[in-house]
Amino acid sequence: MKPTLILASSSPFRQQLLTKFNLPFESFSPDIDETPFTTETPEQLVARLSEQKAREAIKHFDEGLVIGSDQVALFSNTILGKPHTKENAIKQLSAFSGHTVTFLTGLSVFDIKSGKAITTVVPFDVTFKTLTFEQINAYCDAEQPYNCAGSFKSEGLGICLFEKLSGDDPNTLIGLPLITLTKLLAEFGVDVLTCRNT
Structure with a gap:
């Protein structure tokens, strides 16, 4: 009997x-407080929040394997917030022009019945083209990425801002590292390729 998979996210992209x-x-x-602890590194933050999101499932389900994920973007060792306004988005994207932004994605798989959780952090680098003000302004008008950390949507027109992507799994950038998830599920006895036959 294969376990129920549960995604601790309302994100349509995940x-x-x-x-x-x-x-x-x-x-x-999941409804959790995402405020960072003062002594926490970005890696510790996304690991803690992804596991916390997964563990929230016990309020809604009696059993199953729960997938939790959380992501931050880092530039110059600073966590990037959501811009909320066009002015802030232009500032962020202008700073990134010709530079690299690192995304850290926390991923946790939690078994409700056993209480066991395995959590990891997957990095992914995005190097931006050298962008003109006109390009940045046009992008902001087209996609209005004001609720996205880093001021862009990589699953949309934001891909045109990039010089290159560096990482093991392009899905990581959108918020769910599937290659790593396959490995974590295998730790719980779930082989994604064969378990539809069991």
Whole structure:
């Protein structure tokens, strides 16, 4: 009997990524405080929040394997917030022009019944083209990425801002590292390729 998969996210992008596994899953929106601890590194933050999101499932489900994920973008060792306004987005993107932004994605798989959780952090680098003000302004008008950390949507027109992407799994950038997730699920006895037959 294969376990129920549960995604601790209401993000349509993460849900869309998980459908690539061609396995049924349920989802819910975890309600947690995402405030960083003062002594926490960005890696510790995303690891803690992704596991915390997964553990929230015990309020909604009695059993299943829960997938939690959290992501931050780093530039010059500073966590990037959401810009919220066009002016802030232009500032962020102007600073990134010709530079590299690192995304850290926390990923946790939690078994409700056993209480076991495995959590890891997957890095991914995005190097930006040298961008003109006109390009940045046009991009902001086109996509209005004001609710996105880093002021861009890589799953949309934001891909045109980049010189190159560096990492093990391009899905990581959108918020769910599927290659790593396959390995974590295997630790719980779930082989994504064969478990639809069991």
